[in-house]
Ligand SMILES: [Zn+2]
């Protein structure tokens with residue numbers, strides 16, 4: 001049981017159309033990562049759902065939450081957070097795998113649902129804080145920790161590399 005924390009036995013539920021069951025399951029899910037952030041290895045993903053016996057299968061409605069960590073897009077420091085997303089998915093035997101999740105016998109596995117929900121919700125452009133000041137595009141100093149005298153206000157950061165290039169030319 002501990003090896004499959006997301007597997008729910010829905011045998012009784014399936015034999016009672018209209019009945020429902022509340023489940024809270026948690027456990028680590030390997031390799032939850034997108035460009036920019038990931039769920040730290042071994043940290044638990046939590047699934048809280050209401051399972052309802054509906055015609056043809058089981059409807060799972062609720063939320064998936066997990067901690068995440070990444071690198072701040074602006075200052076490159078560690079960025080962390082907690083994601084939480086709503087889910088409403090149908091589990092059915094022999095259904096279209098593109099549309100629904102499988103139901104094998106009386107076993108309903110919430111892990112694929114949790115995995116898909118987390119992968120969709122992980123931030124691709126994480127920030128350490130909403131108001132992160134980032135790095136100076138000219139000297140590279142971390143503006144969250146110190147200020148510098150570079151004239152960055154008038155410089156569009158996208159042009160900074162170009163300005164550095166121009167400044168270097170006369171010396172060639
Ligand atoms: Zn930052």
Ligand SMILES: [Zn+2]
Nearest residue numbers: 136139148150
């Ligand atoms: Zn600077």
